[in-house]
Amino acid sequence: MSNRSSGGNNRPEWLQQYDLIGKIGEGTYGLVFLAKIKSNRTKSIAIKKFKQSKDGDGVSPTAIREIMLLREINHENVVKLVNVHINHIDMSLYLAFDYAEHDLYEIIRHHRDKVNQAINQYTVKSILWQLLNGLNYLHSNWIMHRDLKPSNILVMGDGEEQGVVKIADFGLARIYQAPLKPLSDNGVVVTIWYRAPELLLGGKHYTSAVDMWAVGCIFAELLTLKPLFQGQEVKATPNPFQLDQLDKIFKVLGHPTVDKWPTLANLPHWQSDQQHIQGHKYDSPGLYSVVHLSPKNPAYDLLSKMLEYDPRKRITAAQALDHEYFRMEPLPGRNALVPPQPGEKIVNYPTRPVDTNTDFEGTASLQPAPQASGNQVAGGMGGPHVMGNRNIPRPMHMAGVQRMQQQNMAAYNLASQAGMGGTMNNPGNIPMQRGVAAQPHQQQQQQQQNQLRRKDGMGMPGYPQQKSRRF
Amino acid sequence: MATNFWTSTHLKELLEQEEVDVVHNLDKQRGITLDDFKLIKLQMTNYIARLAQNVKVRQRVVATAVTYMRRVYTKRSMTEYDPRLLAPSCLYLAAKSEESTVQARLLVFYIKKIYPDERYRCEIKEILEMEMKILEALNYYLVVFHPYRSLPQLLQDAGMSDAIQLTWGIVNDTYRMDLILIHPPYLIGLACIYVASVLNEKDNTAWFEDLRVDMNVVKNIAMEILDFYDKQRTISDERVNAAMHKLGLRK
Incomplete structure (x- = not known):
């Protein structure tokens, strides 16, 4: 069943679906990379790499907790785990999330x-x-x-x-x-x-x-x-x-x-x-x-x-x-960054600093990357935000990493579409988001929606609508 | 959802008996029959329980570990995933996911201590490698529900609080079968209460009828449990050894 890549190919299949942009974070657990999905260039992914814990005790309990919970939950306001990958060679684990800027x-x-x-x-x-x-x-x-x-x-x-x-x-x-x-x-x-x-x-x-x-x-x-x-x-x-x-x-x-x-x-x-x-x-x-x-x-x-x-x-x-x-006015909305009132000042937040010196194998070139490449890929990112080459992560080898099976991924994406089930678990009986499928035309209609939002109670499932609130 | 069974991956991933009772081709080639397959899984369930006693983790960790082991064998062969390494590795992973982490070296130590058989020996590194393979085989679905939690309440409601130990023991025994892969845990729990009622000669018909559950399913599970108890008497060490022998030596 597993389609482990053969020894000669040092870019495992799962990795080939991404283009690395750079490193965006570093913690005690490991590194976070920013990548784009090749088949859908508009979609960015944050890939969190967990190092094998030093004391020789396998996958860190932190990673286990995170995977275990995120695999079960599905909510618009919780980060979405889109994939998990394992590299058996260096025993590291990768969690791929939808990227938030x-x-x-x-x-x-x-x-x-x-x-x-x-x-x-x-x-x-x-x-x-x-x-x-x-x-x-x-x-x-x-x-x-x-x-x-x-x-x-x-x-x-x-x-x-x-x-x-x-x-x-x-x-x-x-x-x-x-x-x-x-x-x-x-x-x-x-x-x-x-x-x-x-x-x-x-x-x-x-x-x-x-x-x-x-x-x-x-x-x-x-x-x-x-x-x-x-x-x-x-x-x-x-x-x-x-x-x-x-x-x-x-x-x-x-x-x-x-x-x-x-x-x-x-x-x-x-x-x-x-x-x-x-x-x-x-x-x-x-x-x-x-x-x-x-x-x-x-x-x-x-x-x-x-x-x-x-x-x-x-x-x-x-x-x-x-x-x-x-x-009370102003009512909360789905797009927290863009106020619905036309003419209101919109703050342009800086994009996250990306260290483009790190490549996907985790090896870093010692020369500072030209800033232009950072701007290109990260979409107009300001030069000063590019991180210095502070830390050179240890090399990792990605050969032999298995890929998630297609059918399983499909099943995973359906997670929680069945709805919330037992209402007893929703004490306040608060209307809740049941998956994100309800907003298909979001992008095209962004502007109209911004303007319409206040009139139609924001038109978003799960958002407070004055009429339907219980007092 | 982590503890909402109705939206859980556990519910979504439940299988049919026919899907569970499949001997992988690689194992068939070694002469392993469906009976052997079940016997080996039973043997490994006992192994996990015994190891768990030594490293002192609770029954829920054992139940989760056994569930992992049985789930893995619906996807992978015993030839590729040696049960004698998979079983302790499942316990190792289950201990983490149930927040009762056990060190791998402790497992290795107790394996040596309780099983003189060389074929059970394993190294820390092997357990750690197997842990990752298990994660993959499980498709990273780690939350498992068990019948234990609701048991005391149900028994009290049924006026059978005195039968808690008996029922608890029956629930433990259900992990020697594949029931947890096939039926929702609450139905397994009810079936165990049903079996306990039969054993105690207590007539609980009215109580069961008041529950809005499919009694046919409950009774079928109960029959399977009783069947299992009958058959278990005929299981000899020789049969288990013969089945294990077909797997051959590790490495």
Whole structure:
């Protein structure tokens, strides 16, 4: 069944369907490449290469988690895994995703450092709504993301899905219905600025509410362009107590009390009164002044409900989608980057930096690539964004990699077309996106749709329509 | 969906009995019959369970590992994927996907300890290579559902809470067959409750009728389980050894 390429051919078949553009990222897990599909030059793919873990323990659990979850899920606001490839020679694993040009980290930075202007309300609201929509889908399927932060929230660039938000990076995500081990066994998760107070205080059996806290932090950051709680991380193992992060939170939200948060008393670091955390006194809270919102503003109301100390009282993704904020003008839309009001200023976000020095085999030429080639392939990418040749990845050999079988890929693409099934898994009964097949004419009609969107309730399945909302 | 069975790859990938009972040509050439094929899978199920006891992982990990092993053999031959290497490798992968990671060297250590037979020996590197081959053969579908989770609730509802251990044991035994590849886990669970009712001589007809499930399917699964128990008495070590012998030596 497997059509393993013969030894003489050092470009395996699966690789031949792509044209490499360059390297776009690097993490502890491995490298990320940008490539185009030869048969469809308009389609870009991000290929994430997982290195074999150093301790000789096979495919990294991170990769297993990511594959396992992404293979089961299918939602417009979750990044789409289009293919998995294995190279048996160097035992590396490749995940191919639909490529998203932007992420919130870059968008926020662009506004802060380049445009010097707040992100417009329509964009903030649309991003937040889509983020919550994706998260609601994950949570109603018992998946916690656990590592939400601006750089993991992608936004699609030009094309039929322009301005659509995609939740990415499921390396820490997991199913939380029936864990065999306490959730804290995986080590502390969530980048500390976005980490929920129950985690900072040593909570072990945390819930999907940790993702909502992170969304609250991201919402505030979209509004102010600054991370809301920018604590200094204590780097030590294992799981050090992050006093500074808690201090930053308490300064803005006030001192937590057992009165308002009954289970606080059971949290290990609070109970043991680490570094006299209980005794710190903080002035009256001032979240509204930090985010420059009136306490009466629905945006402020929603934000404060996301930043509720007690995880059991914290607003859920389903409840948040139903919040008044999303029923007010401007209404959220599918293309978060292009406001529906004609004449409104459209911000052109820079495209992602691509290191064109790296070739698909992972070998890098030592000479800097001419910038022109970067511009050509990445579509008008600015010269200064081209990454330096900082790191030369070790060579990898791609011969002998098997290709995904055609029939299996077809089956995979049908994933979840059957719909959501048991409605009991959709607690808020929020209308949900059922696959992306509903937008075939997107590209051609982009402009009309932009103009029509406000009149016809955006015409997008799953988007809040004022008429059909239940109050 | 990770834990929504109704939209899962598990449901979509369920097979018909006839699709599962196919001996691959390469294996046929070695004289392996359908009975041998089933016996070897049964033997490997026991192997996985025994190894799991030693490395101390829970029943759900065993169940997932056995499911992986049985799924792989619907796609690949035993000649190419030696069961004595595939079985521990499936346990290795299942431990990861069930968030109970076990080190490969620990598996290698226990394999040596519990199986003096040289043919079971394997190296860490072989397990790691096989892990990737399994991923591929499974088409990267790793989420597996099992009947265990709903069992206590169902039994309580049926007024059979005292039969939890018996029923649990029957569910464990279903992994010695290919039921998990063919039927949705909740139906397998109900069939096990049905078998437990029969064994306990408890009349649960009314309770079963109240469930909106196809009782014919449940009864058919129950019959298969009872058949299996009957046949199992006749399985001798000689027959298992003869079947394993046809596979020949590794490498």
